[in-house]
Amino acid sequence: MDKRNHLIETALALFVENGFHGTATARIAKEAGVANGTLFQYFKTKEELILAVFVSVKGELAAFLAADKTTGGVKEVMMAQYSGSIKWCLKHVAKYRYIQQFYSSPYIHLMDQAELRRYIEPHLQLVEEGIRTKAIKALDIDLVYQLFSTQTFGIVQYLINNKGKKQKEVIETTFQMLWDMIKIK
Amino acid sequence: MDKRNHLIETALALFVENGFHGTATARIAKEAGVANGTLFQYFKTKEELILAVFVSVKGELAAFLAADKTTGGVKEVMMAQYSGSIKWCLKHVAKYRYIQQFYSSPYIHLMDQAELRRYIEPHLQLVEEGIRTKAIKALDIDLVYQLFSTQTFGIVQYLINNKGKKQKEVIETTFQMLWDMIKIK
DNA sequence: TAATTTTGTGACTGATTAGTCAGTCTTAAA
DNA sequence: TTTAAGACTGACTAATCAGTCACAAAATTA
Numbered sequence: 001m002d003k004r005n006h007l008i009e010t011a012l013a014l015f016v017e018n019g020f021h022g023t024a025t026a027r028i029a030k031e032a033g034v035a036n037g038t039l040f041q042y043f044k045t046k047e048e049l050i051l052a053v054f055v056s057v058k059g060e061l062a063a064f065l066a067a068d069k070t071t072g073g074v075k076e077v078m079m080a081q082y083s084g085s086i087k088w089c090l091k092h093v094a095k096y097r098y099i100q101q102f103y104s105s106p107y108i109h110l111m112d113q114a115e116l117r118r119y120i121e122p123h124l125q126l127v128e129e130g131i132r133t134k135a136i137k138a139l140d141i142d143l144v145y146q147l148f149s150t151q152t153f154g155i156v157q158y159l160i161n162n163k164g165k166k167q168k169e170v171i172e173t174t175f176q177m178l179w180d181m182i183k184i185k
Numbered sequence: 186m187d188k189r190n191h192l193i194e195t196a197l198a199l200f201v202e203n204g205f206h207g208t209a210t211a212r213i214a215k216e217a218g219v220a221n222g223t224l225f226q227y228f229k230t231k232e233e234l235i236l237a238v239f240v241s242v243k244g245e246l247a248a249f250l251a252a253d254k255t256t257g258g259v260k261e262v263m264m265a266q267y268s269g270s271i272k273w274c275l276k277h278v279a280k281y282r283y284i285q286q287f288y289s290s291p292y293i294h295l296m297d298q299a300e301l302r303r304y305i306e307p308h309l310q311l312v313e314e315g316i317r318t319k320a321i322k323a324l325d326i327d328l329v330y331q332l333f334s335t336q337t338f339g340i341v342q343y344l345i346n347n348k349g350k351k352q353k354e355v356i357e358t359t360f361q362m363l364w365d366m367i368k369i370k
Numbered sequence: 371t372a373a374t375t376t377t378g379t380g381a382c383t384g385a386t387t388a389g390t391c392a393g394t395c396t397t398a399a400a
Numbered sequence: 401t402t403t404a405a406g407a408c409t410g411a412c413t414a415a416t417c418a419g420t421c422a423c424a425a426a427a428t429t430a
Contacts, residue, residue: 021206034408162327223380
């Protein structure tokens, strides 16, 4: 792995474990096996590194979801995205936590709002298609997306807290409930 | 207001604005109008202050919800809790943000798990009653609470991002959707 | 009022931090 | 093999930090 990505991976793990300011740049460099100064060749400031980790993680999740080839109606595609998101988060718990931590931190304001919106654009389009084809209730698109997205991450949290539960069953049951909530009867 | 609470209020605002480690204890003391050393008379360490802010805010919200006198079936009480939570968060946005920030930070691990659970106990009991009286689907109680809770905070976020929307309407519509999702048909 | 206790003060400190820079090492082209 | 450019190094620094402490002020009791 190239040094830049290795620094990002190391920073991710330490930031999740110790928080942003609880993690010294020197510690990141050391654990990544490079010199202190090398870190600052790849990232001008610590803040730039914090942002870079977020962009990397968000991009990874977006790419993973975009790679899904599920066809069919809005419901089928939405189920695939829901299930895919949850499984990805459970497979990469630190990355899931980083997203949550970054979103609820003041650093989120450093992200370009338009760029943030680009990440969710495919989801918004899917909702829009659902409404257009009269599969989904004619609600505000952002509202439907918010319900979809919060439930997705909420179920991830539930499955992290309740390891024993049958994942597949929970995912399927809760998706059906979510769908019943937004579909036109 | 007594000094301790004033320090908590000041710390809350600064932590939300600048993050935990982005806020120096000296700055908190200064903005609260007390000497540096006074802060450490009320809180032995910065960490203790961070926890105290969380306990204070969580307690405030819990007390506000406990004060609700709504009677009737599980649905009516649940609607009151849903609506009450959302309105309280919108009225105290910084406190809402602090809760989110604290929950997604590593500091959450410093909180006693049993104490955390005590905060949500009334909600769990309400869900349990709903299931017992066959109003709510016989799902895992924690799962139902997770769905309820994530949607509550999700709608708060939506209403913060979309100030123009009619709050009352959004709250009522989304509660009905949530209820339809968990109720027995 | 005087004595005692409680509360508040802010200059100070040792430790830690993000970021720098003068110089070394690696790579690959000439 | 020589040379040049870029990658890498880590000791260093100026700034900042959490927390202390000797003392002062205020409140309480006698």
